[in-house]
Amino acid sequence: MGSGVRAILVFLGGMLFTVALGVATQYNMLVLALGSIGSMLFALREGFVATGEEGRGATKLPVRWIWFVGCVALVLLTLTPILGAYSPTIAATGGGGGGGGGAAPSGLTPTCGNPCIIIIRNSAFGSGSQLQNGNGYVVVKAGTTVTWENRDNTQHTTTSTASPPLWDSGILNPGQQFSHTFNTPGTFSYICNVHPMAGTVVVVS
Numbered sequence: 378m379g380s381g382v383r384a385i386l387v388f389l390g391g392m393l394f395t396v397a398l399g400v401a402t403q404y405n406m407l408v409l410a411l412g413s414i415g416s417m418l419f420a421l422r423e424g425f426v427a428t429g430e431e432g433r434g435a436t437k438l439p440v441r442w443i444w445f446v447g448c449v450a451l452v453l454l455t456l457t458p459i460l461g462a463y464s465p466t467i468a469a470t471g472g473g474g475g476g477g478g479g480a481a482p483s484g485l486t487p488t489c490g491n492p493c494i495i496i497i498r499n500s501a502f503g504s505g506s507q508l509q510n511g512n513g514y515v516v517v518k519a520g521t522t523v524t525w526e527n528r529d530n531t532q533h534t535t536t537s538t539a540s541p542p543l544w545d546s547g548i549l550n551p552g553q554q555f556s557h558t559f560n561t562p563g564t565f566s567y568i569c570n571v572h573p574m575a576g577t578v579v580v581v582s
């Protein structure tokens with residue numbers, strides 16, 4: 378078997394294991410990052426060592442760099458969607474100084490009643506229309522109580538990204554709920570402290 382084929386198999390095997398582990402651990406960032414980097418290093422080692430044995434000429438040098446670039450690209454491709462889950466939180470937090478609420482949006486129609494129930498399931502906040510771009514997103518009228526209910530098989534939190542947080546459920550075990558009443562119009566971002574999960578509550582007057 379050629380060294381290239383062996384390195385590809387080592388890398389793909391490692392990444393397959395990483396993805397499986399990621400699914401099992403509800404897309405834990407650390408697991409995915411370490412698994413990807415580990416797969417890359419093992420494949421690089423395989424590629425580099427074998428390349429060195431086969432041909433010591435300068436012609437073989439670019440092969441190493443093709444390996445390196447290819448592996449880095451694959452790792453980034455794997456991690457990008459996971460990192461993407463964080464970006465709405467980061468973007469939304471920017472506007473939220475002081476009281477923690479972003480600029481009060483106008484002209485939005487509420488998408489959730491009072492109380493507004495957000496079911497946490499499959500490591501996501503909400504379902505159906507609440508899953509806009511993969512993030513729990515609801516528009517409610519001021520004075521609405523939002524209740525998060527964990528119907529997943531793992532622990533989650535709902536935690537305001539404001540500093541200091543406007544609310545923090547602490548660990549919610551499967552079956553547990555947490556409620557917070559939103560009296561002030563604004564855009565309020567929240568995350569799960571355990572997973573890369575993010576959501577937004579928009580409060581209109």
Ligand SMILES: [Cu+2]
Pocket residue numbers: 500532533534569570571572574
């Ligand atoms: Cu979670």
